[in-house]
Amino acid sequence: MGKIVEMADTEEIFENPQHPYTRLLLELSHSIGGKKRKSGYKLNLEEKKPSKGCKFYYSCPEAEQKCSRIEPRLLDTGKKHFVACWNFRKI
Numbered sequence: 001m002g003k004i005v006e007m008a009d010t011e012e013i014f015e016n017p018q019h020p021y022t023r024l025l026l027e028l029s030h031s032i033g034g035k036k037r038k039s040g041y042k043l044n045l046e047e048k049k050p051s052k053g054c055k056f057y058y059s060c061p062e063a064e065q066k067c068s069r070i071e072p073r074l075l076d077t078g079k080k081h082f083v084a085c086w087n088f089r090k091i
Contacts, residue, residue: 003055007074008081018083018091020060054085062087 006019017023051057054067067086074082085091 003071003084004074005056005084006082008079012079012081016081018077018081018088019056019085020062020091021056023091024059062090 006013006017006022008016013022014026017026048058051068053070054060054063054072057063057068060067064087070086072084072086074084075088077083077088
């Protein structure tokens, strides 16, 4: 089942994506407003034991042990922007 990892106004998401999965999705789209994005994230499709925490754990370069054990809830980061990431300030 899917999980919501980020919620905000459309413009805010495009200008300030705060979840690594959102950044990857924006990078994979061909062009946004005429500019290419490069997040550095790579989707890891290898079969691994599912994480009890964040489902993006194996693909996230900012992941820590906490991310694998505890699923983050949506946090209000301001401007009606919510993100489910323990490390959104690093991203």
